[in-house]
Amino acid sequence: MNFEPSEKVQTMLAMIEEFLQEELFPMERFFLHEPFKSLLPEIEQARGRVKQMGLWAPGHPEEYGGMGLGLVDYGLVSEALGRSPLGHFVFGCHAPDAGNIEILYLYGSEEQKARWLRPLVAGEIRSCFSMSEPEMPGSNPVMMETTAVKEGDDYVINGQKWYTSSADGAAVAVVMAVTDPEAPPHRRASMILVPTDTPGFERVRNLTVMGHEGEDYMSHAEILYHTCRVPQSNRLGPEGHGFAIAQERLGPGRIHHCMRWLGICHRALELMCSRAVSRTIAPGRRLAEKEIIQAWIAECAAEIRAARWLTLHTAWKIERLGWKAARQDISMIKFLVAGTMEKVVDRALQVHGGLGMTDDTVLAFWYRHERAARIYDGPDEVHKLALARSILKEYA
Numbered sequence: 161m162n163f164e165p166s167e168k169v170q171t172m173l174a175m176i177e178e179f180l181q182e183e184l185f186p187m188e189r190f191f192l193h194e195p196f197k198s199l200l201p202e203i204e205q206a207r208g209r210v211k212q213m214g215l216w217a218p219g220h221p222e223e224y225g226g227m228g229l230g231l232v233d234y235g236l237v238s239e240a241l242g243r244s245p246l247g248h249f250v251f252g253c254h255a256p257d258a259g260n261i262e263i264l265y266l267y268g269s270e271e272q273k274a275r276w277l278r279p280l281v282a283g284e285i286r287s288c289f290s291m292s293e294p295e296m297p298g299s300n301p302v303m304m305e306t307t308a309v310k311e312g313d314d315y316v317i318n319g320q321k322w323y324t325s326s327a328d329g330a331a332v333a334v335v336m337a338v339t340d341p342e343a344p345p346h347r348r349a350s351m352i353l354v355p356t357d358t359p360g361f362e363r364v365r366n367l368t369v370m371g372h373e374g375e376d377y378m379s380h381a382e383i384l385y386h387t388c389r390v391p392q393s394n395r396l397g398p399e400g401h402g403f404a405i406a407q408e409r410l411g412p413g414r415i416h417h418c419m420r421w422l423g424i425c426h427r428a429l430e431l432m433c434s435r436a437v438s439r440t441i442a443p444g445r446r447l448a449e450k451e452i453i454q455a456w457i458a459e460c461a462a463e464i465r466a467a468r469w470l471t472l473h474t475a476w477k478i479e480r481l482g483w484k485a486a487r488q489d490i491s492m493i494k495f496l497v498a499g500t501m502e503k504v505v506d507r508a509l510q511v512h513g514g515l516g517m518t519d520d521t522v523l524a525f526w527y528r529h530e531r532a533a534r535i536y537d538g539p540d541e542v543h544k545l546a547l548a549r550s551i552l553k554e555y556a
């Protein structure tokens with residue numbers, strides 16, 4: 161297999177690099193110090209320029225206004241965009257909209273696609289994904305308390321969710337709710353589209369995550385659904401297929417996340433090296449001359465390279481054989497890349513000393529916000545157990 165980017169992707173990557181240098185890296189200073197909403201007008205302008213360059217929504221379907229890149233090509237783009245925390249949002253391929261767009265494309269009715277898919281791809285509205293509950297283990301989501309009960313032509317939804325990322329300002333929530341409590345566990349729940357202005361949809365608060373409440377796109381909400389009534393035609397896909405659709409959303413989604421995390425790794429390593437060669441720690445002696453720092457740099461570079469090949473190989477396998485054939489690989493990359501990113505960001509921060517703890521570089525932001533990578537979309541331990549079980553089957 162050959163992961164050499166095509167000419168088209170190489171051109172895109174060069175344009176993205178220029179855009180990062182000229183537009184996004186300078187914007188980060190404000191992003192790290194000002195409320196997110198105050199930056200939205202500038203972000204809108206930057207999005208306009210991305211659209212003019214023809215680079216908008218690289219991974220989304222062409223017929224809905226995206227570029228329709230395949231998983232490997234989009235992975236390379238995602239890696240490039242991951243070097244800035246603003247990259248994916250400004251280029252219209254950010255989570256959780258990216259995953260919701262994918263399932264709307266695959267399972268949405270024509271009416272749902274016209275109402276939500278088209279404006280989501282265009283970046284005119286935002287969405288959120290409302291599955292996790294505070295009183296139930298997200299690592300075993302078949303344990304779910306939220307219900308959607310049929311009444312006439314409607315579903316009436318009741319339940320409490322949290323970590324509904326980006327719900328603040330979203331137009332629509334994809335809600336997982338139990339529609340048949342008597343069905344086998346994996347057939348109990350369905351996905352239902354709930355406009356956030358529906359009576360009974362209450363955003364209780366944005367959670368404080370590592371000391372930051374956030375706002376708008378950059379937030380994670382607790383939501384109460386009380387007697388929240390929507391037409392049954394808002395169900396996405398067949399009844400009882402919620403978990404099957406969620407799995408389909410998570411497979412490619414993990415490639416997107418891993419490639420974005422690798423972008424973070426590249427930037428953190430660049431910052432680490434730049435600081436090491438510029439910081440004088442004794443007269444005439446720079447940090448880069450210390451063997452312990454050199455060893456960190458070498459280890460980080462090797463670990464990033466290994467994680468990158470494994471992720472690209474997984475994307476390649478999903479493209480050719482489907483995500484089910486790549487189950488083991490997906491589990492591997494999920495914990496491997498999240499752990500690599502955590503280590504690389506931590507070491508880069510350490511090399512920056514006190515500066516690393518400030519928001520004068522992007523490292524402290526990633527240290528706070530990307531710790532969650534080892535928890536969401538399946539905690540490390542769940543992936544390790546699944547992988548080990550699958551390997552051990554061959555020995556049973």
Ligand SMILES: Cc1cc2nc3c(=O)[nH]c(=O)nc-3n(C[C@H](O)[C@H](O)[C@H](O)COP(=O)(O)OP(=O)(O)OC[C@H]3O[C@@H](n4cnc5c(N)ncnc54)[C@H](O)[C@@H]3O)c2cc1C
Nearest residue numbers: 289290291292297298299323324325532535536537539541
């Ligand atoms: C920043 C962030 C964003 C998120 N965004 C969303 C979102 O948009 N939508 C949404 O629905 N949810 C979202 N989540 C929720 C996320 O999916 C859950 O936090 C995750 O599934 C883990 O569930 P839990 O928090 O209930 O942990 P639990 O299920 O209580 O697990 C706690 C810990 O126990 C350990 N553990 C769990 N199971 C096992 C096991 N079988 N063996 C050994 N150890 C185990 C793991 O270390 C795990 O971290 C987000 C979470 C975070 C932190």
